[in-house]
Amino acid sequence: MCTVVLVAAACGKKENTNNLLSEEEDTKRVVSMFSPMEKTEVDTVNTARSATDKTVIMAEEKLDLKVDYVTYTAEDYQDKTYDEVALDRARSNMDDIYLLNPDTIKALGEEGKLMDLSGLACADNLRDVVKTANIVNGKLVAIPQEVVAYGLFINKDMFDQYELELPETPKEFLECCRVFKENGIETPVGANRWWLETFVLAQAYADLYNGGNTETEIEDLNSGKSKYSDYMRPGFEFLQEMIDKGYIDADKAYVSEAIEGEGPDFLAQKTPIVMAYWGAANTDTAYGNPDFEMLVIGFPSSRGRMPVMPMTGLGIGAEADHAEDAMKVLDIMLSDEALQVYAETNKVISPSKNVEVECIPALK
Numbered sequence: 012m013c014t015v016v017l018v019a020a021a022c023g024k025k026e027n028t029n030n031l032l033s034e035e036e037d038t039k040r041v042v043s044m045f046s047p048m049e050k051t052e053v054d055t056v057n058t059a060r061s062a063t064d065k066t067v068i069m070a071e072e073k074l075d076l077k078v079d080y081v082t083y084t085a086e087d088y089q090d091k092t093y094d095e096v097a098l099d100r101a102r103s104n105m106d107d108i109y110l111l112n113p114d115t116i117k118a119l120g121e122e123g124k125l126m127d128l129s130g131l132a133c134a135d136n137l138r139d140v141v142k143t144a145n146i147v148n149g150k151l152v153a154i155p156q157e158v159v160a161y162g163l164f165i166n167k168d169m170f171d172q173y174e175l176e177l178p179e180t181p182k183e184f185l186e187c188c189r190v191f192k193e194n195g196i197e198t199p200v201g202a203n204r205w206w207l208e209t210f211v212l213a214q215a216y217a218d219l220y221n222g223g224n225t226e227t228e229i230e231d232l233n234s235g236k237s238k239y240s241d242y243m244r245p246g247f248e249f250l251q252e253m254i255d256k257g258y259i260d261a262d263k264a265y266v267s268e269a270i271e272g273e274g275p276d277f278l279a280q281k282t283p284i285v286m287a288y289w290g291a292a293n294t295d296t297a298y299g300n301p302d303f304e305m306l307v308i309g310f311p312s313s314r315g316r317m318p319v320m321p322m323t324g325l326g327i328g329a330e331a332d333h334a335e336d337a338m339k340v341l342d343i344m345l346s347d348e349a350l351q352v353y354a355e356t357n358k359v360i361s362p363s364k365n366v367e368v369e370c371i372p373a374l375k
Contacts, residue, residue, distance in 0.1 A: 039075070039076055039077045040074075040075075040076040040077070040333070040336055041076065041077045041078075041079055041333065042076060042077070042078050042079070042107045042108060042333050042336050042337050042340050043078075043079045043080075043081055043105075043106045043107045043108070043333075044067075044078055044079070044080055044081065044106065044107065044108040044109070044110070045081045045082075045083070045097060045100055045101075045105070045106040045108070045109045045110065046063070046080060046081075046082060046083070046109075046110040047082065047083045047093050047110065061356060061357075062156070062352075062353045062356035062357035063156065063344075063353070065349075065352050065353065065356060066156065066343070066344040066345075066349040066350075066352060066353055067340075067344065069343055069344070069348070069349050069352070070339070070340040070343040070344050070349075073343055074336065074339055074340065074343070076336055076340070078108075078340060081100075081105075081106055083096055083097075093112070094112055094114060094115050097109055097110075097111055097112075097115050098115055098118065098119065101115075101119050101124050101125075101326075101328055102119075102122070102124060104328055104330045104331070104332070106328065106331075107327060107328060107331040107332060107333045107334070107336075107337040108325055108326070108327055108328075108331075108337050108340065108341065109325070109326050109327075109328065110323060110324075110325055111153055111323060111324055111325075111326050112321065112323055113144070113321050113322055113323070113324075116145060116147065116152060116153045116324055116326060117147055119152070119326065120147025120148060120150065120152040120153075121147060121148060123148075123329055124328060124329050124330075125147075125150075125152035125153065125326040125327065125328065125329055126152070126326070126327040126328070126329050126331070126334065126338070127150040127151060127152065128151045128152065128153070128154055128326070128327070128338075128341065129150065129151040131154075131338065131341060131342045131345070132342055132346070133154065133341070133342050133345040133346050133347075133363075134151060134154065136346075136347055136363045136364060136365055137154065137362055137363060137364070138158075138362060138363070138364045141154070141155065141158065141322065141362040144322050145322065145324050152324075152326055153324025153325060153326040154324055154325055154326075154341065154345050154362065155322050155323055155324045155325070155362045156325065156344070156345065156350065156353050156362070157290065157353065157354070157357065157359040157360060157361065157362065158320065158322060158359070158360040158361070158362055159288045159289070159290075159320065159321060159322065159323065159359070159360075160288065160289040160318045160319070160320045160360060161206060161209045161286060161287070161288050161289075161310075161318060161319040161320070161321075162286070162287070162288075162289070162307050162308055162309050162310065162318050162319075163284055163285070163286055163307070163308050163309070163310060164277065164284070164285045164286070164287050164291070164292065164298055164305060164306075164307055165177065165283065165284060165305065165306045165307070165308055166277070166280060166282075166283040166284070166301075166303050166304075166305060167303070167304040167305065167306050168280070168303040168304050169191075169196075169280065169283040169303075170187070170283065173190050173191065173194060175187050175190060177306070177308055177316075178311045178316075179311060179315045179316055180311050180312070180313065180315070181214065181249050181311050181312070181313075183311060184311040185252070185253070185256075185258075187199070187284075188200065188253065188256070188258040188284075189256075191283055192256070192257065192258065196281070196282070196283060197257075197281075198257070198258070198259065198260045198263075198276070198282055199258045199282065199283055199284055200253065200258050200259045200282070200284045200285070200286075201272070201273025201274070201276055201277050201282040201284065201285035201286075202259050202260070202261075202263075202264035202267070202272075202273060202285075202286065203264055203267040203268060203269050203270070203271075203272045203273055204264055204265055204266065204267055204268070204272075205268070205269045206269065206286045206287070206288075207250065207259070207261075207264055207286075209286055209310060209319045210246065210249065210250050210253070210286070210310060211243060211246030211247055211249070211250055212246065212319045212321070213246070213309070213310030213311070213312050213317045213319050214245050214246030214249050214310075214312055214313075215242045215243045215245065215246040216242060217312035217313055217314045217317050218313065218314065219242060221314050221317075269287075270287065270291060270297050270298075273285050274297065274298070277298070278298070278301055278302070280302075280303060285298075286310075288359075289307070289318075289359060289360060290357045290358045290359035292305070292307050292358075299358070322362075325341055325344070325345070327341065345362075347363050347365045347366055350362070350363045350366045351366050354366050354367075354368040355368055
């Protein structure tokens, strides 16, 4: 949400630029929210952001206050990741509400930097798996607006053209990329700076979550008996091999925002594979209306195709300047009413057990 203010000078008198808001706006209560812009051009349509905007507007209207976005873009912070900036801001109490990735939620929760949201009315409607994923040290420290499932978006027509089967394993995936590359497809896999890690996570945790010994293995990781690096190494090696062979353009991915960077080539059938989240297939401004047969599959792993489902969540700083209003804002943004609007706009899986949305055939 962007607010544009025009200042006009009259009779040669310089306007006081420290007072740009109207008196009515200036007296409104304000809650600040830090989140990624998820695009480099302000005018670019971003449906995920539009869905959030709708829930923010609901809160603003019901509470008669203003939510100010503080946004992160790749252009502004090429030397720092979103997580690094979010940690810095939350530890310095710079904002009221934060949109956080799972690792950041865990870190800030363990440091006591996030408020307990379990008392919110909306918390009663959450799916059990969502609650469990966002509880740190016994406190519900974050709540998502969607359950994000990542996978590979496939141009089935291009796979058929080269008589390729859909890959199940890393070896099969690399073979598909080799065939595309040898037939003149410069970059078989479109990528961006946000979602490269999904390849790594699929490789890293396929056995952990599907090997029948999940609880014990997680306990070993938490106690230090096992090392996260041992799980992650095969995934990073697989990603590095794809980069070394030119199947992914790492330089372009490093400065590309989600969908904006790789989307046009995928829709123009120059790139046969991209990674994206479930909702992008349901959204006309993303991949919801391609001119070819599209399929959405899981990432290749030793156990076959696996989706990756990290959960971002909204949290409130433990020492937020406007904590009471921030709690009220989240209770509205995360209510069933708001999440229904969000889900219908962004076509995603809802964290609420009471909200459902239809999906296109490519996702079924």
